[in-house]
Amino acid sequence: MTWLLALAVAALTAHTYVNAGRWLRRPPDTPAPVTEPVAVLLPLRDEAARVTPCLRSLLAQQGVPGLRIVVLDDGSTDGTADVVRAVVAGDPRVTLHTGVPLADGWLGKPHACRQLARHADPAARVLVFVDADVVLAPHAVAAAVTTLRAAGATLLSAYPRILVSSVADRLVQPLLQWLWLTFLPLRAMERSARPSLAAAGGQFLLVDRAGYDAAGGHDAVRDRVLEDIELARAVKRSGGRIAMADGSALARCRMYDTWPELRDGYTKSLWASFGHPAGAVAVLALLLLLYTVPLPLAVAAALAGTPAVASAALVAYLLGVAGRVVSARATGGRWWPDALAHPVSVVVLGWLTVRSYHLRKRHRLSWRGRPVG
Structure with a gap:
């Protein structure tokens, strides 16, 4: 029975390897100049620091000669707008807008993104949504737009390298990439029209303007905590x-600076990731069985004098660690010695x-002073 557990982990780690090595798209290092107009959209709420x-x-x-930057x-x-004005120093490529009050039935992030899209130049053919905690390489927008067009996609999520420093960061943050590389068939996701087979990250997300409008834009995800994933699903529903x-x-x-921020950031949205509580119970039970149980089982079996069980459990643990290593190396993350603590993660x-x-x-979920669920 323990060897079946090891085989299951082996299959998932093999899937991680194939996803990372064969199916995960790699933007070009030296992209050609982008000739179409592009708008970068930056929503800000108390981001002065x-x-x-x-x-x-x-x-x-x-x-990107036709680049325009729209800030909301x-x-x-906290004086965010003053910081923006000081940094921009009158650069004509940048426009700063003041957001309107939150409308009924809307959550904050979709509401801000909707305003940004409306403020963008109508000529812009690609909308690039960027979060305030993201820092782009000089060729990032050009490379991402090139990848979007080469993929023939309506929406592209170019997942950034997540910076970690604290113990909490190192335990939790790498799970983002590991989860979708391990459990999401990337090529099938791209080819399938099923909205349920979708993933996206809103930190650095590109969408074709016509496809965005056809999907209903952020109006289609106005009350969604995970507006990035839901926007990807809306794109699929519209044929993109x-x-x-x-x-x-x-x-x-660098997503979070402190443990309370990280804890509350994940707490606000994890319920939406899993959906119904029964589904969350089933998924978490499977994850714990496959990735947390093997190491204590190996120790207990060794102490009990059952080397066959101990060996199988140890192999299952090491295969789980290997999956974390593959994921980290494929996405620019830290793997040593963090991957060894995968069961704790x-x-x-x-x-x-x-x-x-x-x-x-208990209706106590909030983010940036606004209720989210």
Whole structure:
């Protein structure tokens, strides 16, 4: 029975390897100049402390002559707009807008993105949504637009390299890439028209303007916590195609600065990732069985004098670690010695998920001072 467990982990790790090595798109290192008009859209809410590196990287973009940058100050109270003005220093490529009050039935992020899309130049053929915690390489927009067009896709998620420093970061953040590389068949996702088979990350997301409008834009995801994934699904429902790319050479992202921010950031959205609580229970039980149980089982079996069980359990643990290593190396992440703690990472993910459902049931989920569930 333990060897069946090891075989299951082996199959998933093999899938991670194939996804990372064969199906994950790699943007070009030296893209040709982009000739079509492009609008970069940057929503900001209380981002004065960290928007400067993002803005400077946007101003330094190369190979996109028709680039325009649209910034929205979404009700900030920390002087974010003043920081933007100081950094931009009158650059004609940048326009700064003040957000309107949140409309009924809308969540904050989709509402801000909808305003940005409406403020973008109608001639812009590609919309590039960027979060304030993302810093782009000089060729990032050109390379990502080239990849979007080469893939024949309507929407492209160029997943950035996630920067980690604290123990909490190193336990939790690498799971983002690991989960979709391990469990999502990337090529099938691109080819399938099924909206349920979709993934996206909103940190650095590109969408063809015509396809965005056909999908209903952010109006179609106005009340969705995971508006990026739901936008990808809306694109599929409207007949468009989506794609994922390794954006680790194009962008870096420091998502959270403290443990409370990381905890609350994941808590606000994990319930939406899993959907019905029964589904969350089933998925978490499977993850714990495959990736957390093997190591303590190996130790217990060794102490009990059952070397066959101990060996099989140890192999299952090491195969799980190998999957984390493959994922990290494919997406510019840190793998040593973090991958060895993969069983603990899965436990922390389980706790955050339980916390997410618990707080949602009590209507206590919020983000940036706004309720989200």
